[in-house]
Amino acid sequence: MEHGNNRRIAKNTLLLYFRMMFMMLVSLYTSRVVLQQLGIDDYGIYEVVGGVVGLLSFISGALASGSTRFLAFELGKGDRRKMIKTFSSIFIIHTVFALVVVVLLETVGLWFLHNKLAIYDNRMEAAVFVFQVSVITSFITFTQIPYTASVMSHERMSIFAYVSIIEVVLKLAIVYMLPYGGFDKLKYYALLLLIVQTFIALIYRWYCTRNFEETKKCMIIDWGMIKNILFYSLWNLFTNITMTLKNQGVVVLISMFFTPQVVTARALANKINMAANQFADNFRAASNPQIIKRYAAGDKDGSKSLTISISMYSFYLMLMLGVPIMLVAEPLIKFWLGQVPEYSVIFLQFAIATSIINSMNNSFYTALCAVGKLKFNSIFSAIVSVLVVPIGYVCFKLGLSPVSIAIIILIDDMILSFVVKPIVLIYDAEFKWSEISKCYWSCLKVTLCAIPIPVFLSIYRDQLFLNDYIGYSVILFITMSCLFLFHLDLRH
Numbered sequence: 001m002e003h004g005n006n007r008r009i010a011k012n013t014l015l016l017y018f019r020m021m022f023m024m025l026v027s028l029y030t031s032r033v034v035l036q037q038l039g040i041d042d043y044g045i046y047e048v049v050g051g052v053v054g055l056l057s058f059i060s061g062a063l064a065s066g067s068t069r070f071l072a073f074e075l076g077k078g079d080r081r082k083m084i085k086t087f088s089s090i091f092i093i094h095t096v097f098a099l100v101v102v103v104l105l106e107t108v109g110l111w112f113l114h115n116k117l118a119i120y121d122n123r124m125e126a127a128v129f130v131f132q133v134s135v136i137t138s139f140i141t142f143t144q145i146p147y148t149a150s151v152m153s154h155e156r157m158s159i160f161a162y163v164s165i166i167e168v169v170l171k172l173a174i175v176y177m178l179p180y181g182g183f184d185k186l187k188y189y190a191l192l193l194l195i196v197q198t199f200i201a202l203i204y205r206w207y208c209t210r211n212f213e214e215t216k217k218c219m220i221i222d223w224g225m226i227k228n229i230l231f232y233s234l235w236n237l238f239t240n241i242t243m244t245l246k247n248q249g250v251v252v253l254i255s256m257f258f259t260p261q262v263v264t265a266r267a268l269a270n271k272i273n274m275a276a277n278q279f280a281d282n283f284r285a286a287s288n289p290q291i292i293k294r295y296a297a298g299d300k301d302g303s304k305s306l307t308i309s310i311s312m313y314s315f316y317l318m319l320m321l322g323v324p325i326m327l328v329a330e331p332l333i334k335f336w337l338g339q340v341p342e343y344s345v346i347f348l349q350f351a352i353a354t355s356i357i358n359s360m361n362n363s364f365y366t367a368l369c370a371v372g373k374l375k376f377n378s379i380f381s382a383i384v385s386v387l388v389v390p391i392g393y394v395c396f397k398l399g400l401s402p403v404s405i406a407i408i409i410l411i412d413d414m415i416l417s418f419v420v421k422p423i424v425l426i427y428d429a430e431f432k433w434s435e436i437s438k439c440y441w442s443c444l445k446v447t448l449c450a451i452p453i454p455v456f457l458s459i460y461r462d463q464l465f466l467n468d469y470i471g472y473s474v475i476l477f478i479t480m481s482c483l484f485l486f487h488l489d490l491r492h
Contacts, residue, residue: 015157060141
């Protein structure tokens, strides 16, 4: 059983990696073609109008996480009737929230579009059309979440990957249809995207109703279950809002004290960092349902053991990707942009270091999701995270470099990972300090063994006649070799 679960995690991880790489490549190409077809002005209008609709996307993110957790939990318990009630409750919650979002967008959102956005008068009618289509798309996306969550909780990552690939291919195909529509390209593009989103939603619903019994009944009201899901999702939402305030607060701080070039340098560094983070995120997405299911089935020790293992392997994965990126940051940015903006290298290096540390924090969070206790973690994490902004303000007032905010964020994440998370895990999830410290010690040993040789190769790259690409490959190979040499298998 254990071996089968581990194989499933590995298979699902590979499927999600394939999905990510394919979507990334096609999406980058699609963005360029869309810009060519729409032109700068119409492309800007679409992004701005879509941004207004997307302001409420953090609500769907919190609800999606809660939906997957509760479905996976009931799957682990094996209670068929409870599973049906859980899905029905999730569907009702998302339908109600979708209607609330539509009302907000059709009132506040529409007012904001007409009165606050700088859109040319001759394109306002097209912008309103795009807005209305985007509202419908938003409603469909919201009500699709329960079905996507059902696929994820059942660990059918192959379907998730294949449908995502179909989606990005269709989005690329409709771009090439724009010149042949005979309509306003901006309106036509928005309408075609709505058709694609509707088609994808229908695929998910068709697959779920054919394969998962709980998705066939959507109107069974269980107020107790609805209350539990909402309470859980609210703490999740609180965490998301806190992180958004922290991230946007840092952007505002930098723009207050420094030039737009510094803001751009940090934004570019974050783009590379986010791409690297997706590898660890996909690994966790493939393993999270197993952690929750084991806990729900009463195998608390198995759930904790898997959490520790996933935390270590997430750290190893980020270390394997992060060390080479940090050491060849300058040539990497130059290859991507053709130039190296000031501060972009140091911002990227600190962002990657922060992500390596934060990889364990994110993995431990799943254990709290399994238990269903997010309150104390959300409160303590919010207090620590929000302090970044006032401390950064003081540092900038004292005339310190913009890099100081990156150092503050790194220290903040170290406190979250090594102080806050262990306390909450011991208090809420019944972990022992010996289990957590074993994870930290293993990660420290691997780090100390994996870093020296790549650093040496990076420093003496020119003397060793290694160009940027060969140097990156060698550093990546050495880092991977060190990780494999000192790795711990899932039985630990």
